[in-house]
Amino acid sequence: xxxxxxxxxxxxxxxxxxxxxxxxxxxxxxxxxxxxxxxxxxxxxxxxxxxxxxxxxxxxxxxxxxxxxxxxxxxxxxxxxxxxxxxxxxxxxxxxxxxxxxxxxxxxxxxxxxx
Amino acid sequence: xxxxxxxxxxxxxxxxxxxxxxxxxxxxxxxxxxxxxxxxxxxxxxxxxxxxxxxxxxxxxxxxxxxxxxxxxxxxxxxxxxxxxxxxxxxxxxxxxxxxxxxxxxxxxxxxxxxx
Numbered sequence: 741x742x743x744x745x746x747x748x749x750x751x752x753x754x755x756x757x758x759x760x761x762x763x764x765x766x767x768x769x770x771x772x773x774x775x776x777x778x779x780x781x782x783x784x785x786x787x788x789x790x791x792x793x794x795x796x797x798x799x800x801x802x803x804x805x806x807x808x809x810x811x812x813x814x815x816x817x818x819x820x821x822x823x824x825x826x827x828x829x830x831x832x833x834x835x836x837x838x839x840x841x842x843x844x845x846x847x848x849x850x851x852x853x854x855x
Numbered sequence: 856x857x858x859x860x861x862x863x864x865x866x867x868x869x870x871x872x873x874x875x876x877x878x879x880x881x882x883x884x885x886x887x888x889x890x891x892x893x894x895x896x897x898x899x900x901x902x903x904x905x906x907x908x909x910x911x912x913x914x915x916x917x918x919x920x921x922x923x924x925x926x927x928x929x930x931x932x933x934x935x936x937x938x939x940x941x942x943x944x945x946x947x948x949x950x951x952x953x954x955x956x957x958x959x960x961x962x963x964x965x966x967x968x969x970x971x
Contacts, residue, residue, distance in 0.1 A: 775958065775959070777962075783945075783967075784962050784965070785898070785945065786962075787960065831897055835958040841911065842888070842900040843958060847897045848897050
């Protein structure tokens, strides 16, 4: 069975601070995909990044960066110099290409960025 | 490029009633997944449709059913509504090859169902 754990329920930071959102996953599959999605107040989840299990290279996209470590089954997300517009709920998710390729989501981390 | 659209955006039903939620997938996508998101929780996978057939199901009872149409749009039907069915129902579309699916999901804004 697959599982995604986001231990941080809520995080509050002041604008321009860096913040890291933690994600730990469980799966017995050797092929899997990891994702981060952002859910603003409007409700629509927005895809941010995908990583497959064979690619542990970290990635940076503007102020966003992701650290994938198979040894610790973690896929953490860092926002550098946070902005008020980053306030949202962030979900880490896991997909495996079996059983219909369903995506399992963590419980989410609500990020508040104060001006 | 047209995104994922869902209807209705909000609806109120009473226990025991039935509801149908609709989803138009993003242009070029052939797969639709439905998720239930209770307040303060992550989305829970209900089922996925590919080529008009159910292609995977989460831990939901049979009173949750769906359809996918030839134009890849989809419906979610819930019979015998219970209070715990109150949630945001999210539709997500994606593109899937016969044996490959990279898994990015593109979501609509959801249908918020309240069961009284």
